[in-house]
Amino acid sequence: MSADRIEELKRRRRQQWLEVLREQGLGYLFMAPWAIGFLVFMAIPLGWSLYLTFNKVKLTPEGFDYAWRGLGNFRDALLLDHVYPVKLLTYIQEVILMIPIIVIFALFVSLLLNQSFPGRFLFRAIFFLPVIFATGQVLTELFSQGAGELPFIDQYNVKPLVQQYFGPRFAEPILGILGKVVIILWYSGVQILIFIAGFQTISKSVYEAVRIDGATPWESFWKITLPGAVPFIGLNAIYTIVDLFTFPLNPVLEEIKSNMFKPDTGYGYASALAWIYFTIIFLLLSVVFLLIRKAALRRRRV
Amino acid sequence: MVELVQRWSAAKNKIRQVWIGRKAQKVKRLIIGQYLNDGLMAKAVICMMLSFIAYLYLQPLLYMVTTMVKPLSDLLDPTIKWIPRSLDWSNLKKAWYGLQYPEAFRNTLIIALICSIFQVCICAITGYALARLRFFGRNFAFFLIILSFMVPPQIIIIPLYSIYGELGWLNTPLVFLIPALFGQGLRSALFIIIFRQFFSTLPKALEEAAKVDGASGFYLFARIMLPLARPAALVVFLFSFIWYWNMYYEPSMFLNSSFTPLSIRLNNLEAVLLGPDMSGVKITAQNPITEGTKMAGAFMIIAPPLLVYMIAQRWFVESIDRTGLVE
Numbered sequence: 209m210s211a212d213r214i215e216e217l218k219r220r221r222r223q224q225w226l227e228v229l230r231e232q233g234l235g236y237l238f239m240a241p242w243a244i245g246f247l248v249f250m251a252i253p254l255g256w257s258l259y260l261t262f263n264k265v266k267l268t269p270e271g272f273d274y275a276w277r278g279l280g281n282f283r284d285a286l287l288l289d290h291v292y293p294v295k296l297l298t299y300i301q302e303v304i305l306m307i308p309i310i311v312i313f314a315l316f317v318s319l320l321l322n323q324s325f326p327g328r329f330l331f332r333a334i335f336f337l338p339v340i341f342a343t344g345q346v347l348t349e350l351f352s353q354g355a356g357e358l359p360f361i362d363q364y365n366v367k368p369l370v371q372q373y374f375g376p377r378f379a380e381p382i383l384g385i386l387g388k389v390v391i392i393l394w395y396s397g398v399q400i401l402i403f404i405a406g407f408q409t410i411s412k413s414v415y416e417a418v419r420i421d422g423a424t425p426w427e428s429f430w431k432i433t434l435p436g437a438v439p440f441i442g443l444n445a446i447y448t449i450v451d452l453f454t455f456p457l458n459p460v461l462e463e464i465k466s467n468m469f470k471p472d473t474g475y476g477y478a479s480a481l482a483w484i485y486f487t488i489i490f491l492l493l494s495v496v497f498l499l500i501r502k503a504a505l506r507r508r509r510v
Numbered sequence: 511m512v513e514l515v516q517r518w519s520a521a522k523n524k525i526r527q528v529w530i531g532r533k534a535q536k537v538k539r540l541i542i543g544q545y546l547n548d549g550l551m552a553k554a555v556i557c558m559m560l561s562f563i564a565y566l567y568l569q570p571l572l573y574m575v576t577t578m579v580k581p582l583s584d585l586l587d588p589t590i591k592w593i594p595r596s597l598d599w600s601n602l603k604k605a606w607y608g609l610q611y612p613e614a615f616r617n618t619l620i621i622a623l624i625c626s627i628f629q630v631c632i633c634a635i636t637g638y639a640l641a642r643l644r645f646f647g648r649n650f651a652f653f654l655i656i657l658s659f660m661v662p663p664q665i666i667i668i669p670l671y672s673i674y675g676e677l678g679w680l681n682t683p684l685v686f687l688i689p690a691l692f693g694q695g696l697r698s699a700l701f702i703i704i705f706r707q708f709f710s711t712l713p714k715a716l717e718e719a720a721k722v723d724g725a726s727g728f729y730l731f732a733r734i735m736l737p738l739a740r741p742a743a744l745v746v747f748l749f750s751f752i753w754y755w756n757m758y759y760e761p762s763m764f765l766n767s768s769f770t771p772l773s774i775r776l777n778n779l780e781a782v783l784l785g786p787d788m789s790g791v792k793i794t795a796q797n798p799i800t801e802g803t804k805m806a807g808a809f810m811i812i813a814p815p816l817l818v819y820m821i822a823q824r825w826f827v828e829s830i831d832r833t834g835l836v837e
Contacts, residue, residue: 260668353577391570
């Protein structure tokens with residue numbers, strides 16, 4: 209091999225390296241603002257709040273005054289507090305009921321919207337409308353004036369029926385949901401859009417094929433549309449859970465906020481409450497995530 | 511009896527014959543459709559069901575609008591449910607003063623508009639890097655973004671409060687502008703995921719062609735990729751604008767005095783109206799603060815984004831189909 213050729217190869221390799229370095233550098237450059245932001249506005253506050261949970265925090269004119277108490281805050285929250293665990297449990301029950309309501313409602317509406325009929329655009333616009341005005345304050349105001357209830361709940365005396373059939377243990381969350389069911393349904397705007405967009409990913413030719421084989425629309429729904437929608441059901445379940453974190457009628461958040469400014473509990477205790485809440489929701493998310501994984505794997509195997 | 515049965519079967523035959531006739535077939539196809547879900551009947555059923563759900567869905571909004579214009583006597587009258595006997599516009603006037611609307615509107619607009627523009631830019635850049643550039647730690651960064659989407663704001667609000675306090679940003683719009691500029695705005699993780707999804711669907715050949723033509727990394731992004739991402743940018747901008755407009759929890763922590771957006775002021779409506787009278791609206795027994803006033807306030811908060819949505823919704827729904835918001 210001539211010296212020229214070796215030189216040429218070296219040059220080419222150097223160039224390749226430069227190319228790789230340049231792409232790496234460009235990547236880091238593009239990511240830099242986000243990384244700085246993440247560090248300052250997410251990572252540091254997150255670490256700090258974790259530190260707060262192990263302390264009794266007092267606000268003095270000079271700043272925070274920490275007194276280490278180990279796991280004391282968590283122990284108090286779970287064993288001594290009379291209000292928080294009850295509110296937390298009730299709300300988690302409600303969330304577990306709300307997720308299927310929202311997801312199934314979104315699936316149903318998006319299926320209807322996916323058919324072709326006159327006025328489709330109008331209906332799409334209507335069902336996305338609540339994303340705009342489902343704002344914390346407006347919702348709370350509407351809810352306190354009783355505008356979120358279904359009109360027939362009072363008319364047909366649903367309340368005693370629920371109490372009779374579900375027992376006092378489960379009646380409360382169910383009634384809680386019935387009282388704001390319209391507002392809950394309002395939380396399905398984004399989910400409806402995700403489903404509609406999801407249906408576009410199923411190719412039309414599959415439907416034509418099964419139609420030629422003599423499948424009814426009913427069958428093609430169960431055999432094609434629904435399995436095709438499974439990943440989006442999962443996505444929507446996750447989105448719904450995350451969305452309900454900050455649901456404006458969320459009693460857990462109110463409790464956390466009120467504890468923040470109580471003199472005998474303070475920031476440390478409130479942080480502990482928030483972390484307990486976060487952990488539970490995180491577990492919920494992991495369960496949903498695992499279920500989707502499982503469903504996806506099963507589908508791949510078939 | 512026998513005659514009756516015969517006559518019945520004759521009639522049945524006749525009906526069947528007509529039914530088999532070509533015209534009937536056509537009508538049948540039109541009504542029931544070839545596959546049941548493409549006929550008029552199915553369409554009518556779908557429309558009816560959707561209208562019913564839409565009614566339920568819009569009912570609180572209708573409640574808001576009708577309550578807003580009800581005078582006191584109509585509010586107290588249990589026989590009046592939806593349609594007021596007379597229209598009363600004083601609620602809107604009271605809400606206008608109670609919210610101190612022009613000032614609050616300006617504050618909200620500053621936050622929502624600037625933050626959402628920042629969000630579009632930064633999330634596009636980050637999403638592009640995640641989708642298109644190879645660098646070490648890319649997957650880890652994506653994992654962190656998903657994780658940050660799931661952290662409830664309540665956890666970090668106290669440390670953030672003291673950080674912003676140190677920096678002297680409290681009660682200024684900076685508490686929202688700067689985080690948005692650095693990719694930590696409201697639900698920015700979701701927006702980054704949308705952009706990443708969008709950019710990863712673009713064909714690879716595009717980049718190669720541009721590289722052959724000698725385009726640098728920045729040029730490629732700014733001149734080729736970003737213009738293509740217009741539908742995604744529109745979706746992100748609208749979502750971001752609306753969510754910033756409606757944001758309540760964070761402002762209630764960081765903005766206590768002077769610089770408050772509309773959402774906060776609904777709570778203080780009564781205090782402002784009952785306070786020192788500078789407004790020109792007199793609160794008396796004949797002209798009290800009613801549910802109608804609060805509904806008028808609520809309506810005035812949602813009216814601007816509603817208007818934006820009405821203008822943009824056509825592109826918006828189309829864009830969502832095109833962005834591949836999913837997966």
